[in-house]
Amino acid sequence: MDISTFLVQCLNSIQYGLLLFLVASGLTLIFGIMGVINLAHGSFYMIGAYLAFSIAPFFGDQFIIMLLAGIVLSALFGFVLEWVFFSYLYQRDHLQQVLMTYALILVFEELRSILVGNDVHGVKAPEWLSGSIALGDVMTYPVYNLFASAACIVVAIGLYFVVNRTRLGMMIRAGASNRDMVRGLGINIRLLYRIVFAAGVALAALAGMIAAPMASVYPGMGGQVLIICFVVVVIGGIGSISGALIASLLVGFVDTFGKVFFAQMSGIGIYVLMAILLIWRPEGLRSKGY
């Protein structure tokens, strides 16, 4: 492999990893702060992609505004969903949470099938992002993919700022460390959970919206992402956002270079990575909080 191909593969790994981070950050927040195993997280990613497909015609080229609208809509959806469904799951044991959120996946898939159908759909990238940059004499890299990576980095910085530098972030980190103490201090833990859950859903839906022009929109797209996200969360440490970032980049690299060098075994590459890391550090790379 020559140096330019190697660099492009690194670019591919980072781009894949950053998009994974966007989905996984929501999952780790929900899992870490509220202790709920949420199997339906992949469905939120799918909902984001289908949302992009549905509202894109109304926004035309104003892509950023569409993303913001999507964030607001999905956060509202997450807020309501937590209120009517997830708030009842906190006291239950993990098996019940798994069963109930798995049922939620099936419900979402059926709803999607009824409302939008089973066809594969495309979402067009906006005009101002649809160019390509030449990389060498044969390959070009779409500007949109760079935008996607940039958007993920912006979100990561935003998350860091909120979690580490604001009161809300302080309460989130405290809730991750010791839930009962936070409650004992008089903080409205129910509202806090609702906000965190809405944020988690919005993050996953945003990832789906950003991915839609690249990945196309099709039934079952949430399933694959979900499994890899759990791998990322377990490797990175449950409840840790910086851990999710490091782990997603790791997974991106292992998956990309695994495909190139170990084609037959590339399917199990990330699970081997997870196994090795669990043997070395069972609690994940970083501890709870940021």
Add this chain to the structure above:
Amino acid sequence: MKHLFKPAITTAIAAAIAGALSAPAFAQQGPIKVGFMLPATGTFANLGNMIENGFKMYVNEQGGKIGGREVQYFKVDDESDPAKATDNVNKLIKRDQVDVLVGTVHSGVALTMAKVARETNTLLIVPNAGADVITGAMCAKNIFRTSFSNWQPAYAMGKVAAERGHKNVMTITWNYAAGNESVKGFQEGFEKGGGKVSQNLTLPFPNVEYQALLTQIASQKPDAVYAFFAGGGAVKFVKDYVAAGLNKTIPLYGPGFLTDGTLEAQGAAAQGLVTTLHYADNLNTPRDNTFRLNFAKTYKTNADVYAVQGYDAAQLLTTGVKAVNGDISKRDQMILAMRSAAIDSPRGKFTLSPAHNPIQDIYLREVKGNNNEVKGVAIKALADPARGCKQG
């Protein structure tokens, strides 16, 4: 009084059963039970839907009956999951006791269906799955296919690629039965024409992260690329291939599945793509035009190759049932009629090989707008070699 009732009732029931059994077979015929085992969820959901619609449309054209008998449909969602296939097919065979199985899309699932159909001697018509062995090493009297073998369109594409002067081609696909067989078929046709396949790239099914392998293709610079993907994966692959700018210097070829049912989502990226398949969107024969018009009127969407395959499965079954006047217990006679049937398909007339796979023309098509337009015939009356099949 109870001790009088029981024997009376038992006798009455026995008499009723005896009466029913002794009645002529014609009078006692209920509906033919057709069991669909197709994907209703997942990446192939749309294909399953089109197959079922095509099948039902033919039956409705015959007045809602098959060979004069009513039809009762049963349905199981196979989720394109080979691990659940045995349980799913047994639901149709043992629980619903279907007379004929119709399915499926995913080759891995179809292989299990064929195995169980052989063991239980259930009639099976495969309306899509192209695994070569279904009409190859695993061929059987009671297994028919109205679609294709993975080898057929691939071999034709290989021949075309060699004719176009390409010498060095890379292939890329999912590492599963359909992908591997398609690539092998292409390699056979291509190398027969003097070309050479330099590398076979694969990724696990149904992974759609292609960037790493596209970068590899760019670094190796082959003359052309042959790709097998279907459904959602095909949409993403074509878009990624064009987004990476590879189509400007390295032409992309594939069997029709790369562009069938996916053009609306692929948009501009698919324009000009050349593929081979036993069907095209504008054959413009009277038979095809009538079929497409009826399908569009009934289901508000354009027919595709999957709908044609489902439609022809119903035609094949009807030919068999008519030949035995509705008495499907005369299995051997029915099978004889089916295997010698000449199906008047929207794709063109075709017959079945001794291994029960269609002998059909493979068209060369090019994407223009939202259609795969026929450019010519790549190979006429191509029969799958049916390697390992012991029925003559």
